[in-house]
Amino acid sequence: MTVPGPGRRLRFTFDGVSLEAIAGQSVAAALWAAGFRALARAPRSGAPRGPFCAMGVCQDCLLLVDGVAVESCRVAVREGLVVERPERPA
């Protein structure tokens, strides 16, 4: 759902899938644009959660970016970034 326009394209992977982003876009926004909105799971029910506040408050977009847990709305995509959903504790 990203609007086509100027901007350098970058590639990154999400759970092993190769995706494209515009340079400068946040990981959460690039994933949203690619159709991935369910990024986390609710703590008790395990129901899907997705980016909600987009400003680093809700923690519902927490992902492993190059192995480090970060709010994906607050980190910009870089070429070759490896993004994964964290494994849920049993």
Add this chain to the structure above:
Amino acid sequence: MSEYDLAVVGGGPAGAAAAIEAAGLGLRCLLFDEGSDAGGQVYRPPAFAAATGGPDAAAGAALRAGLAGSAVERAFGHRVWFAGPAAEAAGFELQAVGPEGNRRVTARALLAAAGTSERVFPCAGWTLPGVTGLAAATILLKSQKVLPGRRVVVAGCGPLLPLVAVGILELGGAVAALVDLNGPADWLAALPGLAARPDLALRGLGWLARLRRAGVPLYTRWGVRAVSGREAVEAVEIGPVEADWRPSRQRPALRIEADALCLGHGLLPASELTRLLGAAHAYRPEAGGWLPVLDEAGRTSLPLLYAAGDGARLLGAGAAPLAGRLAALAAARDLGRLSEAAFAQRAAPLRRRLRRAARFGTAMARLCTPRPGLVEGLGADAVACRCEELTRGELGAAIAAGAGSLAALKAATRCGMGPCGGRLCNATAHALLAAAGRSAAEIGAPSARPPLRPVPLAALTGSFDYADVPIRELSPR
């Protein structure tokens, strides 16, 4: 001796203007912000070149240029997570995690200008992916050039409603419905305040005309009843509300197919810093909630601690730089760097302009002052605290069992103890307690504790080897 005369937390319009003013008066000034540059949420620096345009972009660029030309030391990408009295010198100690790890600084005076987060009151199904805040939608649209959905319901209250709806249209999305809790009478009541900023009022009228031309269905004094979908938003149920925003029983609800819902109920001042330091606060729902008690120049009840901008009270982006500059003048005066006469001379015109600018911001904030029916109409199964996944029914049971304050409700249920730090549920918990007959004094302000924001443990501990950790010898039995 403290390293800085003044530390400013928050580089939005209030904090940046304050820092520039303070540096201009010769104060050694350090400015912290979480973002990559100044501007805050309202003048957020564009993520890439395509994401620019509009009067806000120009204001943001001017603010960043002003800061770059000043003597202010800037610490961007820093999350301030601790504040307290400095042990080794008069003044404050701050700790912030930034790109190079944890940083500890001392400053004689401290200005809190941390802005706001967004207040979103719950409805059934609001935790589904595809539901975002209105402010979140503006970030996606303006800074990231991403549509919240292909067919979006925009709902809640306040000036972000038409802004988000127009933003969606401009990027080629469809607005399935614009659902405003306020009716024409509520907007009419705001007119005198809107007249203080004819430029912004005209911009708003332009948005409404654009929405009408596009044929966007407009529902006033309506609200969201429920969101449904399996893995993400598939439909939004809306219906009319009473004057207190309680769902109306008389008329049927409408089900709208949509793949996203942008929902918001005004802004929530981030007053954690002044609460953590123990300054006096008062509950002022029309200005955002629990706010530091301030004098006309932004002085809190504690010496050399100041607050300005929407984080101190919701007066809007036009008022924020004026309040910030006033606080900087007060700090310079209190540090003995400005005479009383010079302070009075500089402060008077700022105060006059602030009063005028505040009229517009206050009128906008009043459109979002929470009304009791919004949570009283909430079903028992609806999630009220997202992080701990607590329902309205669970919180209601704890309140019925005697939890009469935010602190007691937290102890009984864990409401507010999740990673958001209570920012997403405190307003709801407050409203539920108020609905049960508790006064603001009984409910109390949310307690602020370090870390004020989530920070990685590794940034605080550094790298270490367990073999190097000193372990005291056990004492003989």
